Amino acid sequence: MLLIDRATVHEVYPVESALPVMAEAMRRYSSGQVELPLRTILRPEKDTGLLGTMPGFVAGDDLAGYGLKAMVLKPENPARGLDLHIGVVMVFDPETGAPLALMDAGAVTAVRTAAVSAVATDALARPDAGDLALLGSGVQARSHLEAMRLVRPLRRVRVWSRTGENAESFRTWAAADLGIEVETCATPAQALAGADLVCTTTATKEPIVQAADLSPGVHLNAVGASFVDHRELSSEAVAKASFFVDSRESARAESGDLLGPLTEGLVGPDHIQAELGEVLLGKHPGRREPAEITVFKSLGLGVQDVMSGFAIAQEAAARGLGRTFRLD
Secondary structure, three states: OEEEOHHHHHHHOOHHHHHHHHHHHHHHHHOOOEEOOOOEEEOOOOOOOEEEEEEEEEOOOOOOEEEEEEEEEOOOOHHHOOOOEEEEEEEEOOOOOOEEEEEEHHHHHHHHHHHHHHHHHHHHOOOOOOEEEEEOOOHHHHHHHHHHHHHOOOOEEEEEOOOHHHHHHHHHHHHHHHOOOOEEEOOHHHHHOOOOEEEEOOOOOOOOEOHHHOOOOOEEEEOOOOOOOOOOEOHHHHHHOEEEEOOHHHHHHHOHHHHHHHHHOOOOHHHEEEEHHHHHOOOOOOOOOOOOOEEEEOOOOHHHHHHHHHHHHHHHHHHOOOEEOOOO
16 A cells, blocks of 8 residues: 655645546546445534545546545644644555555645636636635635636735734745735625635635625635535525536535525525536536626535545556555
8 A cells, every 4th residue: 555645645646637637527426427425424522523534436447446535623723733634535446445545635635626626617717717816815725726827817816814814824825836916805805806706715604705795707616614504605695696516415415505595595406507517518508698606616525535546646656656555
């Protein structure tokens, strides 16, 4: 079995390499080539954290087989200087079933999530979109800025964070590492004003995006609210938008952003326009007009981790990277 650390994941699997893999993952999911149970969330009463597990099987000629992701969320970790999410992705040899590779899940998640958002942006955003608003300034905000610049020419970038110090740190990083000038904003509304491309990457439980703040023609990637009790978008914002998802099943079971307006009666069960994979397969046209507001609700799917895991394992082995560990 190959052990692959965080630095190696980023070295062999940059966002630009993940884009075609994630597009294919979404196509395979929506064409029935993937077996995925809903993720299991364990929330012990005697602990502040949770354990999430996401197993899956992917069919296909390449990057196919069994795999899983297991991650622990610890709210205290950021104060310790650690990631909020800690875990591993494992993939298994398609021929023998033996463990093939074990790798850092935080790095995989950062790259694959941003890559899927970039695929959605390329499919759903207006061709001239380039005024980007980022709500949140953490790992996902950074990977999303890297991803957005690959699919749209960015002419302006703004960031909002609950902590001004974090927003300033993001601005400094973007200038030093990417050569991108970022404006810091005091409120979400200020960041969203006039934006035609938005990525929300926060862990908030209360909506921070209001319908009135969304400009005509904007495309929004809603990434941060991954649980039923978390919401980044107000019910009115969801009702105002054409709503696309990575998985209908997951969104209807796990998305607070969708379940809120459903419960309130502002939208019906058919508010989901399509899965991203259906748009990529040509089964749905996606955006229909320039002024349409589109939202891609990303919950994250095991197929993204499994196919990323196989891609990372193949590239690491080809470059002679990682450490080999024998179980026997």
